[in-house]
Amino acid sequence: MVIGIPKEIKTMENRIAMTPGAVETLVRQGHRVLVESGAGLGSGCTDEQYTQAGAELVDAQKAWSAEMVVKVKEPLAAEYGYLREDLLLFTYLHLAAARELTDALLAAGTTSVAYETVKGRDGSLPLLTPMSEVAGRMATQVGAHFLEKAQGGRGVLLGGVPGVNPGMVLVLGGGVVGANAVRIAVGMGARVTVMDVNHARLQYIDDIYKGRVITMSSNEPNIRAAVQQADLVVGSVLIPGAKAPHLVTREMLSTMKEGSVIVDVAVDQGGCVETIHATTHDAPTYEVDGVVHYGVANMPGAVPRTSTFALVNQTLPYALRLAAKGLDALREDPGLALGLNTYQKQLTCPAVGDAFGLDSLTPEQALA
Template structure:
């Protein structure tokens, strides 16, 4: 199979879909890999490194989309990329379709087969291709939130960990999954006071057993959130419902409970965000203010630490990419129920229920669409 890796074009996105080691693995399996010139240059993955393992370097994304049988990316295809996709072509990347009707329409119209990293599952009910970026984004949310709390950035001028004689800040994390737990761990490491909220009692018990009284576990209700907001310097939105839009956990009127200059970091912004006042921002212009509260809503947070993120992502995606290339998309998807959960669009049909229901498309089960 001929596999193409284009350079990412989203604002301040420096990740690349495949490392040289990943390219070498696919080439060792008898496939061909072509990478767009300078696709990984800014994170130290040079064209020479790709050439050394046998990959072809091409000049333009148009050539990649025209020739490749499978496209491996990081972020969702931008409109101009969607328009280059063709019938029968395989796209393997993050999609986050639920809050993005335009991308969904363009993928349907293209006739391509689109497999989304974020909905591939594993035997434990986890999301193995979302997990590494969730770990990065969770940790970054505290780093970014701490920066946004600085007075020069519009924040209240609060140091998360305080200093002797000055109490630490209160950090509230909404969601106890991979993002939330990584955020809470980082905040705890900076010596902030941390509360983590979730609606799964087994998850709260697990977190409590790990950290005891170093982290406050709270069953998530509107009342519990209202009680914590007046004290919170930083609130992290870390709630995920696979494949569908994130629930709005904090409404605009609740911002009035927060102190001026406090910060919210919405890690769920890829799925529409879990704050009513959230809207996507970029690394170039990462924050905005609503009712005195600073909002950090960068939609590709891991892109800021692109080298770490690229290696972590390839580690997770490579076995699935190899399976898709070795067997072909149809056979690989029919053979592996967990990979099949990643199929969102195939030959003009929506094959992921939450996307179909959320955007008003007819839902066609993946096995039916594949003719299995």
Template sequence: MRVGVPTEIKNNEFRVGLSPASVREYVGRGHEVTVQAGAGAGIGCDDAAYEAAGASIAPDAAAVFKWAEMIVKVKEPQPEEWVQLREDQILYTYLHLAPDPKQTQGLLESGVSAVAYETVTDAAGGLPLLAPMSEVAGRLSIQAAAQALQKNNGGLGMLLGGVPGVLPAKVVVLGGGIVGLNAARMAMGLGADVTIMERSNARMRYIDDVFGGRIRTRYSTAQDVDEAIDEADAVIGAVLIPGASAPKLVTREMLKDMKPGSVVVDVAIDQGGCFETSHATTHADPTYVVEEVVHYCVANMPGAVPKTSTHALNNATLPYGLQLADQGLEAIKANPHLQDGLNTHKGKVTNMHVAESLNLDFVAPLDALGR
């Protein structure tokens, strides 16, 4: 199969769909790979490194999109990219369609078979292609919170871990999944006072066992969330419903009772955000203030650490990507986990959560593919 890797063009996105090591794996399986010139610059890999791995170099994105049968990216296609997609192509990347009707319409009009990293599943019911970026984003969320809490950045002027004789910041994490656990681990490591809000009793027992009680857990009702964020210096939004829009756990009214200069970091912003007052920001302009609370809502947080995140992502996406390259759409028919990943095909929405979130008709993946 002809596999194309364009340069990412989202604001301050430095990751790349395939590393040279991954290119070598594709080429070793008999596939042709073309990489746009300069695509790997953000991870310190020049065109020569890709050529050494067996790729050819294309001068621009148009050449990649025109030539490729399968496009491998990191972030969702931007408007100037989705108009270059076509019905006989497979798109393999993060999509996050539920809160993005414009992109969804663009993909439907193109007819492309779009496989979203964030909805591919595994035998354990997990999201293996989302997990590595959830780990990165969870850890980065605490770095972001620590920066935003500085007075010069509009925050309270607190050191996350305090010092002897001065209490540390109180960090509340909404959700005890992969993002939440990694955020809590980082916050605890910096000496913060950490509470995770969670609804799964089994998950709370797990957290308590793993951290030996050093991280507190609290059952997540609306009342408990309201009380917890009133006392918090930083709140991390880490909730996820696979493929669907994130639930709004914190309303504007609830925000009014938070401390002036406190911080919220909405890691769920790719799926619409879990704070009512959230809207996507960029690394170039990451924060804004609502009700005297600093909001950090960067939609591609792992893009700030592209060397780490590209290699972590490739470790997860490579096996599924090779299946798609080896077998094309037959791989999706044969693999129920790739069926979960298929979001659009020939103008049809093939993910139930996306369809429900956008009020569109849903067609089961196998029915859309013609079984």
């Protein structure tokens, strides 16, 4: 199969979908790999390394002309013209928060497989997990930075010092993102509360931290009370493929401390904070009611070297199967089939259909 690796064009997105080592593996298995010149520089991967691995250096149009295009982030409007009926697109999509992209994929008839809805045999999200780990750890780190007075925050050091209380961190959601945010917050010495609807998850976190983390059931009264005390709120709610529910409302903001910070990692699925909207690395924050909002939708792009290698570790086995077998790879693996979001001008992710009121099929129905 001919596989294209275009350069990411999202603002300050420096990741690349395949490392030189991954390209070498694809080439050794008989595939032709087209890498856009300069695509890997942000991750420390040079054109020379890609040519040594067997790739052909091309321009963007040539990379997008491949049978299968592997990316990191969703196509932007400037790339919609590359979408076509005989293209297999393998990347993060997050369509439930992207109606324009959904319409573009459907109109073009592109077969799109989204990393974030692929499931493992154990029900995990193997292609979302590595970036969730990065984003979760970054969320606390970023939040601590924007709590500094010079960054618009209230001037709180999360770890405190002897004689002065540490900052308070509220983590909404105890999944992969939330657990990693908690890990860094505890390491910094903050006082940490995590909320989740899954009691077993709260039990796990309580066991791990031996009472150092407060665990609470996630419901409106608890959230309303907790945000009033928090210096940093980390939104880490995930419903796979679907739009995130608004847990922190506009009304709650008025009760929060001036200069407190919200980092909503769920922003690429619409966000779990009512007042959040997507921002970029070059303009990451804005204020609403005196509360600093951080809504960068590609947080791991700020640490591209770590993120690229972590992502490719997980995506390469799936890319190899898709390259070798095409759609048969989906038919043979129900978990991979769940990644199918659009196929033959049909929406094949019911959660996205629910978000936009569109008709949809299940991947199983579409592939049949």
